[in-house]
Amino acid sequence: MxxxxxxxxxxxxxxxxxxxxxxxxxxxxxxxxxxxxxxxxxxxxxxxxxxxxxxxxxxxxxxxxxxxxxxxxxxxxxxxxxxxxxxxxxxxxxxxxxxxxxxxxxxxxxxxxxxxxxxxxxxxxxxxxxxxxxxxxxxxxxxxxxxxxxPRPVVLVSVDATDHHNIFPMDLIGPLGRSGLFTLALRSTNVSMPIMREQRRVALSCMPAAMKDAVYALSVHHKQPLADWAALPFPVRRSRAFGIPAVAAALRIRELDIVHSEEVGSHTLFVGRIVSEEAQTQDTQLHHTAGFHQAWRRRRGLPFAEARSA
Ligand SMILES: Cc1cc2nc3c(=O)[nH]c(=O)nc-3n(C[C@H](O)[C@H](O)[C@H](O)COP(=O)(O)O)c2cc1C
Structure with missing residues (x-):
C-alpha cells in the first residue's frame, strides 16, 4: 500500500x-x-x-x-x-x-x-x-x-508509612550486578520521595504485561499519594518481611532495603539491597523499549509482542 x-x-x-x-x-x-x-x-x-x-x-x-x-x-x-x-x-x-x-x-x-x-x-x-x-x-x-x-521492565513501587500510602510505576530501575545493589531513579518532585528517604523500605511488584492500563493509570501517584489501599482496582497482599501492600497478581514481589539515597540532577537515586524475593507466576512482564528498536525487529519479522490494553 x-x-x-x-x-x-x-x-x-x-x-x-x-x-x-x-x-x-x-x-x-x-x-x-x-x-x-x-x-x-x-x-x-x-x-x-x-x-x-x-x-x-x-x-x-x-x-x-x-x-x-x-x-x-x-x-x-x-x-x-x-x-x-x-x-x-x-x-x-x-x-x-x-x-x-x-x-x-x-x-x-x-x-x-x-x-x-x-x-x-x-x-x-x-x-x-x-x-x-x-x-x-x-x-x-x-x-x-x-x-x-x-528493554526496561516496569514495576509498581509501594510505599507504606503511618500517614502516607502510595503506589506508582517505575522503569528507571535495575540491578547493578557486580555490587549486588539495586537502584531506583525517582524524580525529586515525586510526592513520596521524602517518605522513602526517611522510611528506607519499599516493595516492588513486577507487573504482568496484561495489566498495562492499570499500571499507566497509577502514574498520577507520582504527584499525589494514594488515599487508601482499598481504593485500588486490583487486590493487594502484604510483602513478606516489611508487610507493605504489593500487587497480588504480580509476577514477582521484591522488598528493597534502601541503604543510601542522594540527589543526582533531576532525580533522587535510591540504592538498596533486595531483602526478599517472592516469585509468584511466570508470564510476560510489561517492558519499555525504543520505538526504533521495535521497528528494527519488525523489519526482521521478529517484533516484540505489544502489551495490549485490556
Ligand atoms: C510506566 C511508567 C514508568 C515510569 N517510571 C518512572 C521512573 O522510573 N522514575 C520517575 O521519576 N518517574 C517515572 N514515571 C513517571 C513519569 O515520568 C511522569 O512523571 C508521570 O507519569 C507524570 O507525568 P507528567 O509529569 O507528564 O504529568 C513513570 C511513569 C510510567 C507511566
Missing part, C-alpha cells in the same frame, strides 16, 4: 514501545568498552537521572567508556552511548560510577530515515509542553531512547 510506504516519511515512530517480554530480557546485550577492555553490563547498568542524562554502573570503566547495545542473536550493533565519568557513589563497601551521556547514535533505521525520524520526533517534542517532555532536551531524549534498546 502506498500509505505504508509514505508513513515513515511524514510521521515519526513512537518514542517508546510498550512490550510484553519474559523476564529477564535476553534479546539485547549491553557492554562497556574502554581502552582494550570490554565487559558485559546487561545486568549492571541503569539510568540514574534524566537531567543531566546519567548512567550508573558498579563497574569502573575508566573516564570515558562507550556503552554498546547489540542484538544477542545476530551480534548486530543497535546503538551506542559515549559516556564521561561524572562522580562516584560509595556505599556498603561498593563504589558505583555515575557517567554523563556525552553523545550517542543508533543503527536501527537506515540513512536518510534515521536523521529524518529524529527530526520529526524532535519537532513533536518541542510542540509538547507536558512536564516530562520539558525535563529533557530533544537530543538527550534521543540518547535516552538508545538506553532503552535494552
Amino acid at each position: 502506498w500509505k505504508d510506504w509514505v508513513r515513515p516519511f511524514v510521521r515519526p515512530l513512537p518514542q517508546w514501545s510498550v512490550v510484553a517480554v519474559a523476564p529477564p530480557q535476553q534479546t539485547v546485550v549491553a557492554s562497556l568498552r574502554w581502552g582494550k577492555a570490554t565487559a558485559d553490563v546487561t545486568t549492571d547498568h541503569t539510568v540514574a537521572s534524566l537531567r543531566p542524562l546519567t548512567i550508573a554502573t558498579s563497574l569502573d570503566a575508566g573516564p570515558h567508556p562507550v556503552l554498546e547495545y547489540r542484538d544477542r542473536v545476530s551480534g548486530r550493533l543497535l546503538g551506542e552511548l559515549r559516556l564521561v565519568r561524572a562522580t562516584t557513589v560509595s556505599t556498603e563497601g561498593s563504589t558505583l560510577a555515575l557517567y554523563h551521556v556525552a553523545a550517542g547514535g543508533h543503527r536501527c533505521l537506515a540513512w536518510p530515515l534515521r536523521p529524518w525520524n529524529a527530526w520529526l520526533q524532535n519537532r513533536l517534542m518541542q510542540q509538547n509542553t507536558s512536564s516530562s517532555h520539558s525535563l529533557m532536551a530533544p537530543a538527550a531524549t534521543q540518547q535516552l531512547m538508545i538506553a532503552y534498546l535494552c
Whole structure:
C-alpha cells in the first residue's frame, strides 16, 4: 500500500514501545568498552537521572567508556552511548560510577530515515509542553531512547508509612550486578520521595504485561499519594518481611532495603539491597523499549509482542 510506504516519511515512530517480554530480557546485550577492555553490563547498568542524562554502573570503566547495545542473536550493533565519568557513589563497601551521556547514535533505521525520524520526533517534542517532555532536551531524549534498546521492565513501587500510602510505576530501575545493589531513579518532585528517604523500605511488584492500563493509570501517584489501599482496582497482599501492600497478581514481589539515597540532577537515586524475593507466576512482564528498536525487529519479522490494553 502506498500509505505504508509514505508513513515513515511524514510521521515519526513512537518514542517508546510498550512490550510484553519474559523476564529477564535476553534479546539485547549491553557492554562497556574502554581502552582494550570490554565487559558485559546487561545486568549492571541503569539510568540514574534524566537531567543531566546519567548512567550508573558498579563497574569502573575508566573516564570515558562507550556503552554498546547489540542484538544477542545476530551480534548486530543497535546503538551506542559515549559516556564521561561524572562522580562516584560509595556505599556498603561498593563504589558505583555515575557517567554523563556525552553523545550517542543508533543503527536501527537506515540513512536518510534515521536523521529524518529524529527530526520529526524532535519537532513533536518541542510542540509538547507536558512536564516530562520539558525535563529533557530533544537530543538527550534521543540518547535516552538508545538506553532503552535494552528493554526496561516496569514495576509498581509501594510505599507504606503511618500517614502516607502510595503506589506508582517505575522503569528507571535495575540491578547493578557486580555490587549486588539495586537502584531506583525517582524524580525529586515525586510526592513520596521524602517518605522513602526517611522510611528506607519499599516493595516492588513486577507487573504482568496484561495489566498495562492499570499500571499507566497509577502514574498520577507520582504527584499525589494514594488515599487508601482499598481504593485500588486490583487486590493487594502484604510483602513478606516489611508487610507493605504489593500487587497480588504480580509476577514477582521484591522488598528493597534502601541503604543510601542522594540527589543526582533531576532525580533522587535510591540504592538498596533486595531483602526478599517472592516469585509468584511466570508470564510476560510489561517492558519499555525504543520505538526504533521495535521497528528494527519488525523489519526482521521478529517484533516484540505489544502489551495490549485490556
Ligand atoms: C510506566 C511508567 C514508568 C515510569 N517510571 C518512572 C521512573 O522510573 N522514575 C520517575 O521519576 N518517574 C517515572 N514515571 C513517571 C513519569 O515520568 C511522569 O512523571 C508521570 O507519569 C507524570 O507525568 P507528567 O509529569 O507528564 O504529568 C513513570 C511513569 C510510567 C507511566
